[in-house]
Amino acid sequence: MKLIRWGNPGKEKTGVIIDDVKYDTSSFGEDYNEQFFESDGLKRLEAYLAGNQGKLQPISDSERLGAPFARPSKILCIGLNYAKHAAETGAATPIEPILFMKSTTSLIGPFDDVVIPKNSVKSDWEVELAFVIGKRASHVSEEEAMDYVAGYCLHNDVSEREFQLERGGTWDKGKGCDTFAPMGPFMATADEIKDPHNLRLWLKLNGKILQDSNTDDLIFNIPFLISYLSQFMTLLPGDVVSTGTPAGVGLGLNPPVFLKDGDVMELGIDGLGVSRQSVKAYVKN
Numbered sequence: 682m683k684l685i686r687w688g689n690p691g692k693e694k695t696g697v698i699i700d701d702v703k704y705d706t707s708s709f710g711e712d713y714n715e716q717f718f719e720s721d722g723l724k725r726l727e728a729y730l731a732g733n734q735g736k737l738q739p740i741s742d743s744e745r746l747g748a749p750f751a752r753p754s755k756i757l758c759i760g761l762n763y764a765k766h767a768a769e770t771g772a773a774t775p776i777e778p779i780l781f782m783k784s785t786t787s788l789i790g791p792f793d794d795v796v797i798p799k800n801s802v803k804s805d806w807e808v809e810l811a812f813v814i815g816k817r818a819s820h821v822s823e824e825e826a827m828d829y830v831a832g833y834c835l836h837n838d839v840s841e842r843e844f845q846l847e848r849g850g851t852w853d854k855g856k857g858c859d860t861f862a863p864m865g866p867f868m869a870t871a872d873e874i875k876d877p878h879n880l881r882l883w884l885k886l887n888g889k890i891l892q893d894s895n896t897d898d899l900i901f902n903i904p905f906l907i908s909y910l911s912q913f914m915t916l917l918p919g920d921v922v923s924t925g926t927p928a929g930v931g932l933g934l935n936p937p938v939f940l941k942d943g944d945v946m947e948l949g950i951d952g953l954g955v956s957r958q959s960v961k962a963y964v965k966n
Contacts, residue, residue, distance in 0.1 A: 683873065684713055684868045685867045690747065695713055718831055747789075748788050750864075755920045756923070758781050762901055762925025763900065764900055765898060769928045781853050782856075784857030788864060789862065791835070793860065795863065795959070796859060797961065798844070802939065804841050804842075805840045805932055806840075806884055806930060807839065807930055809837070809882075810835075810877065811835070811923040813920070814916045818911045820911055826904035832874075834867065834869070835864065837946060837958060838926060840855055865954070867954055869952060874952050879895065880953075881950070883948065883950075885947045891929040892928065899924060
């Protein structure tokens with residue numbers, strides 16, 4: 682299945698994509714949130730769809746798409762997890778995964794605007810494969826890890842490099858700014874993606890392709906990440922883990938290039954669709 686959420690920000694309804702057509706599932710009566718994933722929501726949704734064949738109402742293409750799941754308890758991200766990306770930044774290849782968190786308030790829809798933060802001069806792009814946890818995970822073995830994946834989605838891990846690298850402390854302050862986590866257009870359930878470690882992912886800035894790689898360049902694969910992260914914290918149903926970005930970010934270019942008002946980012950991953958964000962300057966409300 683492909684799960685979507687649609688409608689105005691904060692008031693999204695649920696839906697699915699079947700044969701490239703978007704359908705409303707709001708009569709299912711649940712949001713795609715922690716409780717949904719924890720209570721076998723995917724199986725129950727599948728049964729609901731089977732019992733409502735031919736009855737679902739299509740969603741207009743003019744409707745806004747939100748993130749494909751409700752705000753999770755955590756958005757966990759892995760830094761420097763592509764060998765070529767680590768090399769372009771001049772960083773040593775990590776011995777263990779580098780972990781940071783994005784604030785849940787950074788989560789937006791796949792076609793929403795990205796706003797450059799106040800006082801930012803080094804905002805950057807990062808196409809990433811993210812996966813969603815399907816059941817509570819604590820001290821999980823690598824052999825069992827893939828059983829905990831509910832699905833996958835496209836993520837642009839937008840990053841402010843000065844905040845991240847030049848302001849002391851952890852990376853989080855450059856990663857969790859408002860609008861810095863566009864996700865979607867949909868979440869594909871795990872059965873839809875045969876091999877998450879062999880997917881092309883790419884990003885264009887103003888029509889020019891700058892990132893073009895494959896998840897086969899990951900340093901730490903998904904089973905390892907789930908097992909590793911679950912040693913330090915309990916992963917809850919609906920939590921999102923973003924697996925890192927390949928080479929081609931603005932920080933790694935010579936000279937570096939950073940986002941400015943009016944820029945357009947377009948990105949995609951095999952089997953997970955394409956998203957597009959326009960960049961807007963910060964304006965005080």
